Amino acid sequence: MHQRTAQRFNRIVILTGAGISAESGIATFRDADGLWAKHDINEVATPEAYARNPAKVLGFYNQRRRDVLPAKPNAAHLALAQLERELLVIRPGAEVLVVTQNVDPLHERAGTRHLIHMHGELLSAWCKACDGKHTWDADMSHSSRCPGCSTVGRVRPDIVWFGEMPYRMDDIENALSEADLFVSIGTSGNVYPAAGFVQGARHAGAHTVELNLEPSEGASYFHERRHGPASVIVPAFVDELLTA
16 A cells, blocks of 8 residues: 555545546547547547538447447446445545546446536537537437427537537536545546646645556656556555545
8 A cells, every 4th residue: 555545535536538448348549549540530529520521420429329338337437436435434525526538428337426527428419509418329410309409400419529628627627626636547648638637636735646557648747656457456546545
């Protein structure tokens, strides 16, 4: 056990990225065989791409949606849900917030409740006509009808594309400013603004920990760095927090 981590933390913010879901069979983005090695970001993940060729963009997300529908949370997701659930029993008033860059539903399926999807959700649709957001697990096309206002052709994936503002940044920044522990799990450290969270949390006085398969680009900003499969190192770290 690391002596610093054995302290009792009461305001915990956890950032998760594609690496936490890789062991559940969901493709990462920036690995050699990841999504961005197979698809041009500018063709499938920008507002301009959608305006230019909506069918191609919707087809990309339809396939991703099909890929995540059968996926199950792994031991890392389950451990974070356990941390949220049990820490409140051990120390009433403690808070655990999971901020995920992932658009899959695995944190929810594991049982995490205090959760922000900063990049949106694959199983959600956003109607640009009424601004409503709705659960969506089917394919989407330009003729899809909004479940709320019934408008046809204005429904898009509820995904934050490159060039768009991530969701709930004010809430995230407030949580980081109050955190006494910041943990980054399964992230590359090169996608902003999430890559800068560790610096903000550290500046505010939080202890910072990286749990990753290998060192991220921002590894030097962390007080602690532990590397290995998420399904192994995350449960072990959670056990330390719950027994401190």
